[in-house]
Amino acid sequence: MASLTDLLAKTVASATQGIEIPSNVQGTVLNGLSDSVLKSLTQTATAPGGVEVLKNLFGGKTSAASSPVTALATKIFANNVLGKLGLGNKTNSTLTGLIPTIIGKLSGLIKDMDGDGDVDLNDIILSLSGAQPKQQQKKSGGLLGSVAGSILGGILKGK
Numbered sequence: 001m002a003s004l005t006d007l008l009a010k011t012v013a014s015a016t017q018g019i020e021i022p023s024n025v026q027g028t029v030l031n032g033l034s035d036s037v038l039k040s041l042t043q044t045a046t047a048p049g050g051v052e053v054l055k056n057l058f059g060g061k062t063s064a065a066s067s068p069v070t071a072l073a074t075k076i077f078a079n080n081v082l083g084k085l086g087l088g089n090k091t092n093s094t095l096t097g098l099i100p101t102i103i104g105k106l107s108g109l110i111k112d113m114d115g116d117g118d119v120d121l122n123d124i125i126l127s128l129s130g131a132q133p134k135q136q137q138k139k140s141g142g143l144l145g146s147v148a149g150s151i152l153g154g155i156l157k158g159k
Helices: 004-015 026-046 050-058 068-085 089-096 099-108 121-129 134-140 142-158
Strands: none
Touching (some): 004 026, 004 099, 026 050, 026 068, 050 068, 050 099, 068 089, 068 099
16 A cells, blocks of 8 residues: 555546646645645644544545635645645635545545554555555454565575
């Protein structure tokens, strides 16, 4: 599985298909959308009560449209990117309107990874790090199996 930045880049690229973005600023806009969402997630995670906000978003208790994460990402994008480009109100509105979709798609990627029946911080970290769900880990030996396999493989190759 890809890293969070890769997932964001793919999600942003998918969400912006069909939207007319001037070619001279397209890279800035796409990177700005990704960076704004990432900064919002990071700032939310480190704020008091932020982990609970993320758990509610990724666990489906809060919609992306009404999440403080989305509001913050929109604010960051408007201030740091759109405010400097002068694309016009219609384009700005269209682009900021994509942020709930992007965060919603990202939220859809977060699953119960540790098999405990809920989405919690551990699941968020495991999902975004590219780990396999617990059921799949059992089949493949999981992280411990991978590490043990690598160590044993190295020992046996040396003989």
